[in-house]
Amino acid sequence: MDISPEHPRNAGRLLWPGDDLTRIPDWVYTDQEVYEREVERIFHGRTWNYVALEAELPNAGDFIRSNVGPTPVVVSRAKDGAVHVFENRCTHRAAEFCRELTGNVKEFVCPYHQWTYDLKGRLQGVPFRRGVAGAGGMPKEFTTADHSPRQLAVTTHRGVVFASYAPDMEPLADYLGPEVMREFEATFDGRALVILGHYRHSLPGNWKLYHENLKDPYHATLLHTFLVTFGLLVAGNKSLMLADASGRHGVMCSAKSDVSKVTAEAKGEMRAFKEGMKLADARMMAFIDEFDSPWSVTMATIWPNLIVQREMNTLGIRQLVPTGPNEFIMKWTMFGFEGDSEEMTRHRLRQGNLMGPAGFLGLEDNEAIKFVQDGMLRVPGGEHLVALDPATPFGTSETLISESAIRGMYRHWREVMGL
Amino acid sequence: MTDPRLEALLLRAEIEAFNADYCARLDRQDLNAWVQCFTEDAFYVVISRENFERGQPVGLIYCEGRPMIQDRAFALLNTAMFGPRYLRHMVSNLSVAAQPDGSVQARANFVVFEVLTDRPDARLLQVGEYRDVFVRDGEALKLRERRCVYDNLLIPTALCIPV
């Protein structure tokens, strides 16, 4: 379906308001056809999509179910040690054949008619291919080689596995750009990862709102009492809202500061600031400086489906799985490092109370994103205002009171989407 | 000499009453009263069955000691931003095993319904199992451990009130 603004059926529809990026129309977040184009051009287009951590697949035969955009894929480690990613769809009758979240197998067997696939996702066996007693069976010209599920390109870096529908993607380093790669490598610093567990939640909002939330340092200084009261991210902190040259990736960076140095003026602007708030157990907010980085908190938004959370010592991957314009699923994988003492692991787990769908920050973000989608669905046809910090039209900003990284993301999005 | 069957029944009734009271405190969102259900050294975690069965420790809520449980209550009551909601906690299928050291291991199924103010339906927020260790604090039973192991891996939006 042609959704370009020039097409006659779209007269007056899907028009970008104005000639800059300070207003974003609701249809960007709610339109089914726009969503379908995003799947085609973004998730199935020229992007590297996060699919797994290598630590989830240490041995040959290990697999996990994952997604690229909304599309279910299998990530598996073959006997040669390489990681393979292929669609979780039987080439016979379309069954999503891999059902377990994770496991170890010698081969994959579709439960419906027992077609078998090897660990690289190649079709191996078709029962009764030659029929029985000379009757029935597949046509003579049928070859298994032509009937394998779609294979994706794979790349790994520092234990993180990415896949792409584009067979000729540029290397990950070029895709991320040097500044985002530096922050990626500051978190994945070469220590082997240890998986501590998962959170999974659905969210009734458009998937891009999650990126925007983490390219929006303004909200962080206002919504989250835990960030401002304990000095993690306060107006006036040493901070940076980084965007790559394309605008699609970003990293929100902040250095923990002494809250006693927050100015009275800044405190007055922040309703969430709770003067004198103390925890009964202060261990949760302790910061153990373990990274070669000036930042105590970094939140990387890696286009299109990955968030890397380094919130002091609680570390996690968030994988975004869109299920339509108005909803997405988020899968979190929390990790530590080999060599962590038992106390360090517990520290990460205690600090984990900040994040996830029950986290002191995490639940607030999820609720806020729901409220935004509610607003658009119930008072439709409007637009969002993202005009903070006009001195930076788009891209990296050094002030937290800025929406330039959101504008940078939409500069890229409009180009790819042709809208 | 007391009949051991009678003792077992009494203990079971006591834990059932405890759980009903625990749920009532959460349902009326009296989180400060909820904190008092735990011993000073209590461990409280809300953990997916996926993590629990793999031996992975990450919990949605993870508290070592009553002070952390108290911080959870304080934050939810005073700082956290979330939409208004009502919850109903249901507990059933209790099993009880008294231990030689005087503690009591117990398990029970739980279901938590959540009603948002702008939807007609009560949705199933969580379904799972409490895996508990109770101890006596004077006369009263308190929780030294409560692991809320939930089966529905996908949380709808957010878990705002404890389980």
Ligand SMILES: [Fe+2]
């Ligand atoms: Fe936030």
